[in-house]
Amino acid sequence: MSQQVRGVIARSKGAPVELVDIVIPDPGPGEVVVAVQACGVCHTDLTYREGGINDDFPFLLGHEAAGVVESVGEGVDLVAPGDFVVLNWRAVCGKCRACKRGRPQYCFDTYNATQKMTLTDGTELTPALGIGAFADKTLVHQGQCTKVEPGTDPAVAGLLGCGVMAGLGAAINTGGVDRTDSVAVIGCGGVGDAAIAGARLVGAHTIVAIDRDKQKLEWARELGATHTIDATEVDDVVTAVQDLTGGFGVDVAIDAVGRPETWKQAFYLRDLAGTVVLVGVPTPDMKLEMPLLDFFSHGGALKSSWYGDCLPERDFPVLIDLYRQGRLPLERFVSERIALQEVEEAFESMHRGAVLRSVVVL
Incomplete structure (x- = not known):
């Protein structure tokens, strides 16, 4: 049965974001519903709002997230309800020419959920980077969920979902x-x-x-x-x-x-x-x-x-382990923890260069 939760959307180019009710369908084959615990405010979300990615408005923003698997659809075997996961936007297919050449980090046919999340009037939402995690819950493909050590601070873990992984991977x-x-x-x-x-x-x-x-x-x-x-x-x-x-x-x-x-x-x-x-x-x-x-x-x-040339299932757990050992200070990237309704203000902080990362905590 579908659920109604809160989500932050960009309804039109350049307009302030809105906190509205959205509808999350039950997970279909290969799909997973994740209860979002934290999501970083990334510049890419602002680029979506400004129409810099495409014009498939309205967008459900947020993609740098961690949370707990709530329910799974038919055929899901990578995660199970209760798993703590970091969401990623490059779920590799295993079948394209890059994957077959042993270079899955360059996968040319990555997976997203098939079903659409919607507004309460049925308007389909475009999730940012196929995730849409400025929401209490989101629907993703199982390959977009990477299990990491439970008990890790979600505000820290979620940062691996985009910007921090992009930078770490660019170097390493x-x-x-x-x-x-x-x-x-x-x-x-x-x-x-x-x-x-x-x-x-x-x-x-x-x-x-x-x-x-x-x-x-x-x-x-x-x-x-x-x-x-x-x-x-x-x-x-x-x-x-x-x-x-x-x-x-x-x-x-x-x-x-x-x-x-x-x-x-x-x-x-x-x-x-x-x-x-x-x-x-x-x-x-x-x-x-x-x-x-x-x-x-x-x-x-x-x-x-691209995304730090990472392979999430390989890189995320290792980096979380290094953080938990005190060898990788991921916590220093969390400048502030904010509520879901404060995303627009977080964009302004980003513009001013006042933060490394604002993180929405749910």
């Missing part, structure tokens, strides 16, 4: 950072600071944080940056990084902003044969113009990082 999975490497991260918001935490976790000996905001640079130091550069106080960021690395540049440069000018900085502030990782998301109008010879002469690797 995509960038392949290890203890022999020097690293620079441009943009020290939630994703950039997660990349810094990831570089520290694997023992990178030099970690340079670059931003224009002093508070963000302070957060970066707390999460493992060995050096910080305030871009407003130097003539040239590339030269400043080279001065910290014997004149050579870093082995791995991570652009967590996603603009042509920051990508160029990342390209030129790395050492010869170094790696550039783009994890910040550009907008469709952005263009890049550079001498082709520079690509050839600098060598190395130029990579984009």
Whole structure:
């Protein structure tokens, strides 16, 4: 029997979000209803509200979440009622050409729930990243549920569902950072600071944080940056990084902003044969113009990082274990805990750069 619960929706482009009643159907084949316990406020949710993803309004926002499986549909065998799970937006299919080549982190045909959640008048909702977790409960595919250690703070665990995993994975999975490497991260918001935490976790000996905001640079130091550069106080960021690395540049440069000018900085502030990782998301109008010879002469690797190239069933439990052991300070990303009706205010805090993450706690 369907249920009526609260949910936060974006009804039209740029309009303030609304807390309304929504309808959750009983789970069908392969589907799961999850009672949401916490959900981070991610910039992607704001992008949905602004129409930057698509125009399939109304959107049920929220996707960076953890909770408890309440009920399951026919054929569900990955989780059971009572399991504590982190939700993910890349449930791999196991059948596409990427999966068959042993690269499921690049799955080209990820799963979502088949049924639609709706408004009480029957209007179908589009769940953000196939999840829609600014709600008391949500309907997802079983592959979007990753079991992790019960008893973990849901506000912390849920952050692995998007931004923190994106940053950690950009450093560890995509960038392949290890203890022999020097690293620079441009943009020290939630994703950039997660990349810094990831570089520290694997023992990178030099970690340079670059931003224009002093508070963000302070957060970066707390999460493992060995050096910080305030871009407003130097003539040239590339030269400043080279001065910290014997004149050579870093082995791995991570652009967590996603603009042509920051990508160029990342390209030129790395050492010869170094790696550039783009994890910040550009907008469709952005263009890049550079001498082709520079690509050839600098060598190395130029990579984009999708969701930190993670495999949730592999990565989430390990990272939660590291957090519980005190080796990965995920709790530092939780700037504030808010109620479901405070999402719009959380967007404003995000705009001001006042938080790493606001987390809705239900």
